[in-house]
Amino acid sequence: MAATLKDIAKAVGVSMATVSRVLNYDQSLSVGDETRQRIFTVADNLQYSKNKRRANVPVAKQKLAIVQWYSESKEQDDLYYMSIRMGIERQGQAHQFEVTRIFQNDTGKLDADVDAIIAVGKFSPQQVENMATLTDKLVFVDDDQFEAGFDSVLTDFKLATEQVVAYFWQQGIQDIGMIHGVEMTTDQAVEVPDQRFISFKAAMTKRHAFEPSHVFQGDYTSQSGFKMMQQAIKTLGSDLPRAFFIANDPMAAGALKALQAANIKVPEQVKLFSFNDTSLATFVYPELSSVRVATELMGATAVDLIVNRLKTGRTVPQRVELGAQLMARDSTK
Incomplete structure (x- = not known):
């Protein structure tokens, strides 16, 4: 039944x-x-x-495959990619696609007769080539493959990061640190730099305020955020920046925990501004200021690009960059 x-x-x-x-x-x-x-x-x-x-x-439905670079279990720990996937599934349903999910970009599980693929995450040239052999209706989300000739849906990290730095600057805070991450594609072929760090360095350098010793690199997990903030507290001591920009909400939650363990008050002594604005940002105390990314819209936009290719036969790649919104909460007030 x-x-x-x-x-x-x-x-x-x-x-x-x-x-x-x-x-x-x-x-x-x-x-x-x-x-x-x-x-x-x-x-x-x-x-x-x-x-x-x-x-x-x-009804003969066209087959749309979602290829996630995360495993299913890891996706549940990172609501950012889950939200993108949900946006794809919602829009895919609206367009009557038969949607399948492939986690940890195991392209060996893809049907040879798949009509279109939306790849979510970061992919090496070889992984891109493998998917392109199955279909030319291929869109990447959160991975800029435009120069390689593929449709790409991205967040404007540069503008969002500039706005965060400007936000602190307006509060009279010019000593700003950062905790960010670095990852590898799942085939371990390519190291993926954090575009938020690149944008942060540019924004601070423009203001003649970039300090390398105030930057700490982890792996995007809450445990890493905790350890990196512990390291910052230990190595910088009284020179600890009055504000930190942190690459995602799990890392920010870990950093907040480390500051509280060291009896450093947030936001009175150190302010935190996170990125992605998942529900985690409002589950901690104080609630985290965070850059709200239009994750579900990213997923829906990828489906729209697929539909456009199928309907028009378009072969010229498109690059769609979506804006973000600063959500100021108690961690910076």
């Missing part, structure tokens, strides 16, 4: 109305990311499909 909304609601412990609105990607619904993900997970496990009752008229 096919799973129902009632089955999912009972398993998750929410109302049927909540399940229905989540599965229909109702963005006006106020529900936590964890609950939202549990609903999708249970729906997947129960093999729920709201289209099963409409199976009387067979």
Whole structure:
């Protein structure tokens, strides 16, 4: 027997109305990311499909594959990429795609007859080439492959970072540190630099205020943020910057914990401004100021680019860069 909304609601412990609105990607619904993900997970496990009752008229759907560079378990720890994927799935559903998910960019699991691919994350030239052999309807999200000839959907890191630096500058704070990350593509072929750090260095250098000793590099996890802030406190002592720009919310949460453990008050002594603005930013105390990235719109835009290629036969690549919004909260007030 096919799973129902009632089955999912009972398993998750929410109302049927909540399940229905989540599965229909109702963005006006106020529900936590964890609950939202549990609903999708249970729906997947129960093999729920709201289209099963409409199976009387067979429809040949085009196949859209989402290739994630994260594993499924790691994605659940990084709501940034989860939100992008949800945006893709929502828009893909609206355009009647048959959507499949490939985690940890295991392209060996891709169907040879896939019509289009949206690749989310960072990819090496060889990984890009492997996907391009399957389809020319290929869009990258959060990875600039425009010069390689592929559609790319990105966030304007440069402007957003400039706005953060200007925000502190307006508060009279010119000693600003940064905690950022570095990663490798999953085939270990390419090191991926943090574009936020590149933009931060440029913004501070322009103001003749960049100080290399105030920059600490980790790996984007909360544990790394904690360790990097501990290192900053130990090595800089009384010269600890009055503000830090931190590359993502998990690292910022870890940094906040390290400051609190050292009895350094936030924001009175040190202010923190994070990036991505996932729900984690408001789960900690004090709540984190963070740059809000239009993650779901990034995913939806990637689908729109696929649709445009399919409908028009466009072969010229497009590069779409979305803006971001500064959300000032208690960690900088």
